[in-house]
Amino acid sequence: MDRRKFIKEAGLATAASVVGLDIVFSSTLPENYIPLVKEPGNPYKLFGIDPEMTVLNNKPWNIEAKAHLLDDKITPNKYMFVRNNGLIPQSIDVSNWELVIDGESVVKPRTYSLQELKTKFKQYSYQLTLECGGNGRSEFNPPAKGNQWTVGAVSCAKWTGVRLRDILEDVGVKEDAVYIGYHGADVHLSKDPNKEAISRGVPMYKALQNETLLAFKMNDKDIPLAHGYPLRLIAGGWPASASGKWLNRISIRNKIHDGAKMKAPSYSVPCHAVAPGEKVKESDMCIIESMPVKSLITYPKTGAMIEAGSKLEIRGHAWAGELEVAKMEYSIDFGATWKTCALDRPTNRLAWQHFRASVEFPQKGYYEVWARATDEKGVCQPMLVPGWNPKGYLNNACHRIAVKIK
Amino acid sequence: MHYEEFKKIVKRTYVVLSLFFGLLLIIAGGLVYEMLYPSFLITETDQDIVYEPIENLEVIGKNDIKNGIHEPTGFVDANGLEQVVINCTPCHSAKLVTQNRATREGWIGIIRWMQETQNLWDLGANEAVIVDYLATHYAPENKGRRELLNNIEWYDLKDK
Structure with missing residues (x-):
């Protein structure tokens, strides 16, 4: 690494110990570990990502x-x-x-x-x-x-x-x-x-x-x-x-x-x-080997309000790890009834598949559109969060969006 | 007091003081040299290690706390904040802590895992303070099998 930078930073670290940076607390802290109190850079500029992306962690990114x-x-x-x-x-x-x-x-x-x-x-x-x-x-x-x-x-x-x-x-x-x-x-x-x-x-x-x-x-x-x-x-x-x-x-x-x-x-x-x-x-x-069957409604964004009588065009993607998705459905009544979506075959094996549907709502009010994919072996997404595991992997519960009919 | 005896005492004091100031000068010089060339006092220097720059030597600044939150990190301002900032943020972002929830036992488990696999040091007496802080302010809530959709931002969908 840059020697000047090294000297400057290590020098500051040393200075910290010289001026007595809360020795009480840092007594067990190894040398050269410095608390991170400043943001480590702008991720949107650093990685060229959209400002709507959510930063969960900045070290590591x-x-x-x-x-x-x-x-x-x-x-x-x-x-x-x-x-x-x-x-x-x-x-x-x-x-x-x-x-x-x-x-x-x-x-x-x-x-x-x-x-x-x-x-x-x-x-x-x-x-x-x-x-x-x-x-x-x-x-x-x-x-x-x-x-x-x-x-x-x-x-x-x-x-x-x-x-x-x-x-x-x-x-x-x-x-x-x-x-x-x-x-x-x-x-x-x-x-x-x-x-x-x-x-x-x-x-x-x-x-x-x-x-x-x-x-x-x-x-x-x-x-x-x-x-x-x-x-x-x-x-x-x-x-x-x-x-x-x-x-x-x-x-x-x-x-x-x-x-x-x-x-x-x-x-x-x-x-x-x-x-x-x-x-x-x-x-x-x-x-974990293959990921489980899953899908995502990517249009519209959750929170859409539409006029009564108009149809809502929904679309998204579905994938099933090593397998292909065989069927795609949606529900507007919390799973009481399911309707089929049009589903494309994958461009190649292991690519996600695209689905779409035209959704009608019987009357005004608050709705949730739930999406459910089924893989080629007949296994579908659960509506509830699936089997708990210590590290919280493989949650393939149905995705849902909120919709209001005015 | 005899003149000779007084002279002796002055002389002795002079020698002691000279030695004392001389020693101070050597220590000060050493420290200055250490600041310029840090390898001087560090016996083992790994040039590959990249050090995070630190511009503010104060860990918790006077103006950092707003509405009960330590703004630079997002941590809740409470007893233990300083120990948490000092011991948790050298390796990872505060966000990795604040987005997680666990019981006391859970937080201790996470600390042990970091000590076993991630080079986290022995926290000594600070461990109890840190665990108290985390278990109090970052405790789990019962979310059931599936939460309601929340924080929905409603908008008129025009284009279809």
């Missing part, structure tokens, strides 16, 4: 959309949720960026330059749904710790890159391979260089899917820094934490990857259903 902001069929950067476990890398040297492939189960470990990845392998583009495993966490009762996502930690952008499968074939995978684990250039919150902020992964069957990419483009442009520039693993339909950002290493493992945030309770739910608030042993927790 965690920002979500609102339902009506996600109306585009392909999510633009300005409406894309930002999820970080650590600190975004401060400088990226693209010309020297390398991807290392190693691990117990690699035949020939090797390193690729970014240029090699782009030229040596065929490129593919897919629209891929990425949803944070904790999207909807704010509804769990008793509350679950972590960023209190409401509905907006989901996106479906167009990702372009090379297939992870092609790279794995190039290096060779031993028969005992079980999992791939990713490593990225982000920094642990404590700034401990020996700790990784997050290092998760996917089992081999997911790693070998056509749509599992090492992406260098999002929506036909370089991936924005907040989303993993210059290289990101994309595993659509799974908790977005499986899609490692600022990717610089992939380890082919002969066991379930044991990187940071692979261990329960992170991105894990009880293997067997538990009562709300129940204590769950780590050994009774299972790693």
